Amino acid sequence: xxxxxxxxxxQAQLASAARVNTVARALSxxxxxxxxxxxxxxxxxxxxxxxxxxxxxxxxxxAQAGLKVTLTDVTDKALENxxxxxxKSVARVAKKQQPDDIEGFTNxxxxxxxxxxxxxxxxADTDLVVEAILENLKVKQDLFAFLDTKAKKDTIFASNTSxxxxxEIALKCSEERQTQFAGLHFFNPVPAMxxxxxxxxxxxxxxxxxxxxxxxxxxxxxxxxxxxxxxFIVNRLLVPYLLEAVRxxxxxxxxxxxxxIAMKLGAGYPMGPFELLDxxxxxxxxxxxxxxxxxxxxGLVPLDLIKPTDLMAKLVEQGKLxxxxxxxxxxxxxxxxxxx
Numbered sequence: 001x002x003x004x005x006x007x008x009x010x011q012a013q014l015a016s017a018a019r020v021n022t023v024a025r026a027l028s029x030x031x032x033x034x035x036x037x038x039x040x041x042x043x044x045x046x047x048x049x050x051x052x053x054x055x056x057x058x059x060x061x062x063a064q065a066g067l068k069v070t071l072t073d074v075t076d077k078a079l080e081n082x083x084x085x086x087x088k089s090v091a092r093v094a095k096k097q098q099p100d101d102i103e104g105f106t107n108x109x110x111x112x113x114x115x116x117x118x119x120x121x122x123x124a125d126t127d128l129v130v131e132a133i134l135e136n137l138k139v140k141q142d143l144f145a146f147l148d149t150k151a152k153k154d155t156i157f158a159s160n161t162s163x164x165x166x167x168e169i170a171l172k173c174s175e176e177r178q179t180q181f182a183g184l185h186f187f188n189p190v191p192a193m194x195x196x197x198x199x200x201x202x203x204x205x206x207x208x209x210x211x212x213x214x215x216x217x218x219x220x221x222x223x224x225x226x227x228x229x230x231x232f233i234v235n236r237l238l239v240p241y242l243l244e245a246v247r248x249x250x251x252x253x254x255x256x257x258x259x260x261i262a263m264k265l266g267a268g269y270p271m272g273p274f275e276l277l278d279x280x281x282x283x284x285x286x287x288x289x290x291x292x293x294x295x296x297x298x299g300l301v302p303l304d305l306i307k308p309t310d311l312m313a314k315l316v317e318q319g320k321l322x323x324x325x326x327x328x329x330x331x332x333x334x335x336x337x338x339x340x
Contacts, residue, residue: 159184
């Protein structure tokens with residue numbers, strides 16, 4: 001009888017301990033989530049590197065959310081171009097959100113944006129760094145390695161890369177900084193596209209990851225979680241789809257026009273693959289595919305999915321890059337795509 005009572009007491013104690021542990025884990029998770037939201041809400045300063053379309057767009061949505069933004073690039077001319085991009089874009093937003101005071105809305109946003117060509121000074125007091133420069137691994141690594149020595153210890157670093165490994169970009173930063181390093185992949189045009197892929201490496205801390213998810217919501221975006229893998233979510237599915245469309249034309253299966261019509265009317269896509277390739281830029285898609293060859297050799301992505309195509313390579317060599325060059329799979333010399 002005593003032995004039975006002892007067993008029952010032991011079982012009760014174990015059950016009680018399990019309940020305490022469950023509650024403790026729940027409180028711990030809740031605390032992390034609360035801390036992340038609090039940290040995201042308390043952010044005041046963001047530094048954006050790269051004043052091109054993506055960088056300007058990220059600066060704009062950050063400024064619209066009330067953050068103080070430092071837009072940074074290597075020349076004053078690049079910064080001037082970035083500010084002009086933002087002015088035109090904000091005016092379009094103002095017409096929808098505040099049509100009675102377009103100028104007031106625009107000025108309020110622009111007052112939140114300053115510019116700098118001094119990278120070190122630009123990150124000295126910032127809460128978040130977002131990099132949106134050219135897709136070159138070494139250039140990104142060198143930039144972040146330099147910024148690591150200039151920014152505060154708790155500053156979060158994020159890359160807007162669409163094709164490179166976040167972990168590899170962070171490699172030259174300190175071990176401590178790598179815990180505060182993640183991907184924050186916006187889509188073009190940033191002010192209009194709702195999606196943000198928040199990408200974590202094996203070293204990204206849970207709090208930093210959760211903070212970037214909360215910050216994305218603050219910026220008016222819809223975040224999705226993703227591991228650091230080639231292409232993340234969207235491009236991992238999109239690039240093979242685009243390349244296979246080109247292969248269909250190479251094989252003589254169908255024309256670009258018919259493939260575009262089929263995917264728009266049959267699959268409900270807003271743009272066909274060739275319209276989208278011209279919009280993205282053939283050189284950009286080819287660059288991503290070529291960059292993934294190494295990843296395929298490492299077994300991270302099937303090689304057959306991402307092998308570059310001869311047709312696309314030929315068009316890129318001819319300077320036919322899509323809309324931005326006036327011609328790609330379609331001709332844009334008249335301002336509208338000629339699909340004849």
